[in-house]
Structures are given as structure tokens and as C-alpha cells.
Amino acid sequence: MKTLKQKLLLIPVLLSLPALGALSSGCNLLGWLDSPGTDEARLSAARGCFDAGDFECARTHYEALSSDYEDIRTAELIYLTLEEEGAGFGTFLKTIIGGGTSPGALVNTLANELALLEPGEAKRNRLVSALVQADGISTAGLRGFTRFLVSMTLFAELLAEISGDDTIIDASDLASSPESCASSDCVLDSDCSQPTNGGLSTEGATATLDIIAMETLDGEASIAMVNAVIAQLNASLTEMGASGGYSENSSAIADELGAVSDIPGVNTEELFAQCFVQTMFSLGIVE
Ligand SMILES: [Ca+2]
DSSP: OOOHHHHHHHHHHHTTOTHHHHHHHSOOTTGGGGOOSTHHHHHHHHHHHHHHTOHHHHHHHHHTSOGGGHHHHHHHHHHHHHHHTTOSHHHHHHHHHHSOSSTTHHHHHHHHHHTTSOOSHHHHHHHHHHHHHHHTOOSHHHHHHHHHHHHHHHHHHHHHHTSTTTTOOOGGGTOSSTTTOOOOSOOOOGGGSOOSSOSOBOTTTTOOOOHHHHOOOOSSOBHHHHHHHHHHHHHHHHHTTOOSSSSHHHHHHHHHHHTGGGSTTOOSHHHHHHHHHHHHHHHTSOO
16 A cells, blocks of 8 residues: 555656656655654654554644644645545545546546545535635645645535435536537537536526635535636646646646636526536536
């Protein structure tokens, strides 16, 4: 079994995140992994407990770290939260390796994992808290990487919440007549409307929600919430130094869903929501 430290190095490599290039140059996103000092022993103990699945013990050691290690403590406590919520590094590794090749494959696979783990408003808001904490990390690269992991998880969680009794996120969870909703041209098509029983709420779909300022996302899972998560995903890619060429699939998701609000004429909640759903289909976010 891989240790936390090994997983921390593996994830960016597998996702082709910028740490890959930076690692060989010696000045890197995960350089704090080998930081020296008396805190090193506490960090080592925390990671040992983390690897052993003793989260309480890990928390105690993380919280004993000095303020010099504030970013590390914040980041790794967030990874611990993700682990507890069923979206830890092990799950990410599994979904990266086992997912399909479409841009949405990782989110789809992760959503199906989370659908089995009591999705709902309470869990969603624990992830929202993690996202707010991630925003407080001062090192941009580490903040971006952490925010990236939480954003992807939160996106998957929102889909998991609407996955229905079959606990599988499929096209019928997003559109009323998915077999006829094939258009990716962003046009009004009642086949792409919200399913009668479930789906993402279209209420307030055109709103721009700032998750960090709001601190919670309450109520039914909605298009507006997913759009707000996409804004976070976009920011995370920028913070990691994204300029194309890596993390292609995540960038495609962030770019295409993030651009829906800029499409000329998409100015009603109904059209915005349908266009958003059509774009999710074209990205392969559902199967
Ligand atoms: Ca379903």
C-alpha cells in the first residue's frame, strides 16, 4: 500500500498537473514534503497515523505543528477530510486509473463512488468547508492543488446527490428525455429539461455564486451550485499555473462549463440550465 507521501506525489503525475515538470527542477509544488525541522517529527507521526487510518491520531499530530507549517497542516487536514468522505487519494488513484478517456470520466467515476456513501446536503457542506479552508492556504501551488481535489470531489458529490435509487449517475438523472437531448448547440430543447423526479434544480441557474463568501451551499443540488464549483475548479487550475498542455480533461471541463454564461443569448434560467446539461453530456460527465 502506498503511503500518503507517495500518493501526494503520484496524483499530480497521473493527472499531468504542473508538479510533474517542476519536480525535476528541484523547486516544486510539493517541496514542503521534505521540509526539515522539529516539526518534521510531528508531521511524520501525523502521516503515519493517516496511513494507518487512525484519523484522530493524525489530527492530533497535525494540530501540534507550529505556525511555520500552517499551509501543510491546512492542506493535509483537508486531505484527511476527503479521505473520511470517501474521496481520498486511494479513491482518486482508482478513479484516474479506472476511468474512461472522456473529459468527464473522472468526475463520473468519482460520482458513482460517492453515490454509495450517503450523499446529501450535510456531506456537501463538509466539502464546502474544506474548500473554504483551502482558500486560506498561502502558497499558490499548494492552494491550487488542494482546491482542485476538493472542487472535483464537490462536483462529483453534487452529481451523486441526484444519482437516484440506482446510485449510478446517468443521463436520465440530468435530462427528462436524455435519448433525444443530443444537441450541444446550446438551444432550448424540452428533452434537455430537468427530470420530473430529481435532477439538478434549475432555480437561479444564471446566478453567480461565490462559494468561499457563502461558506455553505444549502438546499437542493442545483445547476448554479455546479457552476460555482466550476469557478473554483477554474481558479485552482490557474493557481497551479495552468496555461494549457496539462490536466487537459479538467481544463476542458472548467473551460466549457465555465463558458456557458458567456454564450450570446443564454440569458434565461431555462436555457442556461439546458445548455449546461447539454455541455455536460458532450464532456462525457454521464454515461
Ligand atoms: Ca441514476
